[in-house]
Amino acid sequence: MRVVMFGYQTWGHRTLRALLDSEHEVVLAVTHPRSDHAYERIWNDSVAELAEEHGIPVLIRNRPDDDELLTRLKEADADVFVANNWRTHIPERVFALPRHGTLNVHDSLLPRYAGFSPLIWALINGESEVGVTAHLMNEELDAGDIVRQEAVPVGPADTATDLFHKTVGLIAPVTVGALDLIASGQTEFTPQDRSLASFFHKRSxxxxxxxxxxxxxxxxxxxxxxxxxxxxxxxxxxxxxxxxxxxxxxxxxxxxxxxxxxxxxxxxxxxxxxxxxxxxxxxxxxxxxxxxxxxxxxxxxxxxxxxxxxxxxxx
The missing domain is CATH 3.10.25.10 (Formyl transferase, C-terminal domain)
Known part of the structure; x- marks a missing residue:
């Protein structure tokens, strides 16, 4: 499938790497400019640099809501968009554009820990496991049907850094596995139980x-x-x-x-x-x-x- 990738920091970088190593074709990458935010200087592998190394056009945006970007996205003629660690709202006129919609990859076991810094919040709250979820995007943040999800246990001495390394390794199998399901023609996926949903703000x-x-x-x-x-x-x-x-x-x-x-x-x-x-x-x-x-x-x-x-x- 033809893929446009939205992503930022190491999570986006690992997602783009997984896509490049798959049978799918990345035709455009959209990423954020570098930030001075304390938490955004961490795990800051560059999506833009990886895309440019592979000859993929790159657009840099804080928000994906301008007409020029929409034109470029239409010209890309994508089958699916893939997003991971995109930090601002993606409007429906963007996420609904590709033939198979937009697959969002999120580092929590949705429907719990939607939003920001899920690994840190999950560790503070004493969760026994964390993971990565790929779901189809809809108008509500991190709320669409789940295509694929994998979990790893939280050890009694694990730090947030340990959990990052555990979960970042799940990005490739979760993302590519979800895309393969979509490419196979599957259209029915697992709705989230919204009664279990929780949403967390950015940490400072x-x-x-x-x-x-x-x-x-x-x-x-x-x-x-x-x-x-x-x-x-x-x-x-x-x-x-x-x-x-x-x-x-x-x-x-x-x-x-x-x-x-x-x-x-x-x-x-x-x-x-x-x-x-x-x-x-x-x-x-x-x-x-x-x-x-x-x-x-x-x-x-x-x-x-x-x-x-x-x-x-x-x-």
Whole structure:
């Protein structure tokens, strides 16, 4: 089939690579300009460069809604459009243009985690698996019928970076497998159960701020979700920003006020956490490695030379 590809960053790059390695023909690539957004500088392999290396025409757009682009898309005479990590709304006059519609590839197990940063949100929320879904696009974001979907388990120590590497490998089989089904003449696919749908916003640095009134288990997942190269989870100590690079849920139960720097346990320093921390029924969070405001990385017991005082969400 003749394919026009919409994509950005490494997800789009891997999708284009999969298409180039398939029996389908890529006739045009549309991608975004480079961005200074903290999360868009990560995993930023260039769709434009890969397309140009293979002689594929490239159009760069923030939004796919101008008349010139529509003309080029009509001239491409595509059987199907394929989108992965396209960051702005694709209007119906675009996604309905090709003969078989538009296949969107999304890194979650739809209908859950539609929208942005699904792997990070899924890890924070303690999901047991993540995956990649290819679905036909309709007027509602990430809501069309599912053509193919594959999942991988989330391990107890997995970071968001680990989940990226697990799921990016699913892009090729999910995308090409879905296209092969469409090319075979299949037209009936699996409708999404919209009662299970959830939609998430783009993450920003602010979303890494630690709230010590949350359970330690949730904060520990936040720390793993904000693994390098993502901006680290952070708190404040004595008015200065302190990044938490690694942490584990404590073995003991610790009571008191959330954020209290309380006890050395193993290789970490335990911080009291949880909405009902005053009961003494909660595990704490044992910080094991931190980064100071001036960029020094060190084991938490070396940073906390004395106990007492508090970690706070803001200076």
């Amino acid at each position: 640095v602010e979303d890494g701020r630690i709230d010590w009134s949350r359970p330690a288990q949730e904060i520990e997942r936040l720390v793993r979700a904000q693994s390098a190269p993502y901006p680290s989870a952070f708190t404040h100590h004595r008015g200065r920003r302190l990044e938490v690079l690694s942490a584990v849920v404590s073995e003991g139960r610790y009571g008191g006020t959330p954020g209290r720097i309380f006890h050395r346990e193993g290789d970490g320093v335990v911080i009291v956490a949880g909405p009902d921390a005053h009961t003494g029924a909660n595990r704490g969070l044992a910080l094991t490695r931190v980064r100071t405001e001036d960029g020094r990385e060190l084991p938490a017991p070396e940073y906390f030379t004395s106990l007492g005082g508090y970690l706070t969400a803001r200076p």
